[in-house]
Amino acid sequence: MGTGNPRRVLIIGGGPCGLVALRNLLHRAEFTDVQLVERRDNIGGLLFLISRYHPPQDNSGVDRVDWDSPAYPGLIGNVLPEFLSFSGKPFPAPTRPDQPFPTLRETYDYLEDFARPFFETRKIRLNHEVTRVEEVEEADGGGWRVVMTDWTTGESGVRKEERWDAVIITTVWFENAYYPNVEGLHELKETGKVRHAKTWKGPNGYEGKRVVVIGNANSANEMAAQLAPVAQLPIYRSTRRISIFPSLPDNRIEDVGPVVRYSSTAAGEKVTVHLQDRNIENVDCVLFGTGYYPDVPYLRVLEPKSRTEGSIRQLIPLTDQTIQPARIPSLYQQVLYAHNSSLAFIGALVSFIPFAFADLTSTWLAGVWSGRIHITTSVEDRLLDEQLRLENLHKVRSETDNPSDLHSFHFLGRYELPYAQVARAEVIQAMPELGDVLAKWDDEQDTRRFAMYGTKLDSLYAIAGEKRPEV
Incomplete structure (x- = not known):
């Protein structure tokens, strides 16, 4: 023992x-x-x-x-x-x-x-x-x-x-980056349109991109805030709960509900993020601030x-x-x-x-x-x-x-x-x-x-x- x-x-x-x-x-x-x-x-x-x-x-x-x-x-x-x-x-x-x-x-x-x-x-x-x-x-x-x-x-x-x-x-x-188990995520990863906060190094390269951020703890909030001045607006932030982590109100960031499914075009060039009440289309990248x-x-x-x-x-x-x-x-x-x-x-x-x-x-x-x-x-x-x-x-x-x-x-x-x-x-x-x-x-x-x-x-x-x- x-x-x-x-x-x-x-x-x-x-x-x-x-x-x-x-x-x-x-x-x-x-x-x-x-x-x-x-x-x-x-x-x-x-x-x-x-x-x-x-x-x-x-x-x-x-x-x-x-x-x-x-x-x-x-x-x-x-x-x-x-x-x-x-x-x-x-x-x-x-x-x-x-x-x-x-x-x-x-x-x-x-x-x-x-x-x-x-x-x-x-x-x-x-x-x-x-x-x-x-x-x-x-x-x-x-x-x-x-x-x-x-x-x-x-x-x-x-x-x-x-x-x-x-x-x-x-x-x-x-x-050990954690990703929520959502339909279509495995296929989406194969398109290269998925990133995790584990590899985030700042907003360079996201200029003019249409981005959805998943999560609303520290990492997700920080990524959304850094993207707001450079990426295509609005920055969508998908959340399941009210965040206890401090972040500034920003009308360039639009909070949306949980994701129920992901899909992409045949060539994998664009992503559609399916929410419970709507779809976000023509997305260039999905960033996960969902922990470990x-x-x-x-x-x-x-x-x-x-x-x-x-x-x-x-x-x-x-x-x-x-x-x-x-x-x-x-x-x-x-x-x-x-x-x-x-x-x-x-x-x-x-x-x-x-x-x-x-x-x-x-x-x-x-x-x-x-x-x-x-x-x-x-x-x-x-x-x-x-x-x-x-x-x-x-x-x-x-x-x-x-x-x-x-x-x-x-x-x-x-x-x-x-x-x-x-x-x-x-x-x-x-x-x-x-x-x-x-x-x-x-x-x-x-x-x-x-x-x-x-x-x-x-x-x-x-x-x-x-x-x-x-x-």
Whole structure:
């Protein structure tokens, strides 16, 4: 079950979750070795902006381009510096009085500065792409077999295989673009008329185009706003619910209802978007700001003992995009794999303040793996956590007729504060020296967190040079 205390830990992913997990395991617990691997040539994860071109790998003529990210030029965040600050490392104060939200560059600079000591101590390996993580039987020594490609050695890469006592995976969400299951979408993708926010790099190339944007969360709203000055008007924004995310009213953007079907001309040159009450014809491109789904395709775990007692256990995928409700299954506290607690996920939980949440949960994990925080050793008790969450999620979803309401397994919503308070209390009991270091996670902090939406709307009006209407 992997209930012992691991000594050697590998962290996969060099984004904010991986970086803060690296710091917390190195500084808040004692392990023999902790390292982080990142497949790109710099840290940042979803905040990594520059996509670098690589020459052909071999004589096949196939090019390799570095993995893209959802970051784009001009991006301004939706989280205030207070909640972007890792404990003990305050985020620099904003320099613009009307724009308290950091730019992409400012956020990246903060992460780069945070990561610098770990480069100096060689705890981060860049250009290392993990292609397989496999659980190892205890009879064979336990732990995890990790296969990766080292791209630092040449254009074709070199295969490496390593064994680690424990693994932290932080690459759960943003590689897996989610598209709603709508009739005609598969065929539409084949025409090349579909784009996702994951690859959005700004409105260049959309001049004069007729565009439909799907969704009305942050990504969809930002794409619609950037398209409005250049694309054919109106910009259509298809939504299923009232958005809680701040955006400016714009008469160049027309909100329409849900899409029920897509079709295209015989040559695939134009798209018709079929709504419930009308059609939008002669569309050049459909842009999806519909989020992501949790999946770690390179991960394989052993079949749980309870299902195959006495037989040879096979390696099976833990995650799959067909799992419903969408989730990383069999997690305890949405961090630890219930059947083997030497596998953990930081960043699976969805929070509106992900930096602060990753800081807290990885500190809690450091306490658990160092033996300072005690958790149940019973797999059944660990799985009860998931069962209760699924039952609650089913109840909440049964009370709404809107499938796109923000009710998902990994999004805690109003349960985020009590979850964080319990985790923090366990950390402070085990590591009282962190009492004045970790974020408080109290009602006052929660009030400031919810107030960010109003602050963000004020900043959008300030950028536009407009006065916010009186309510």
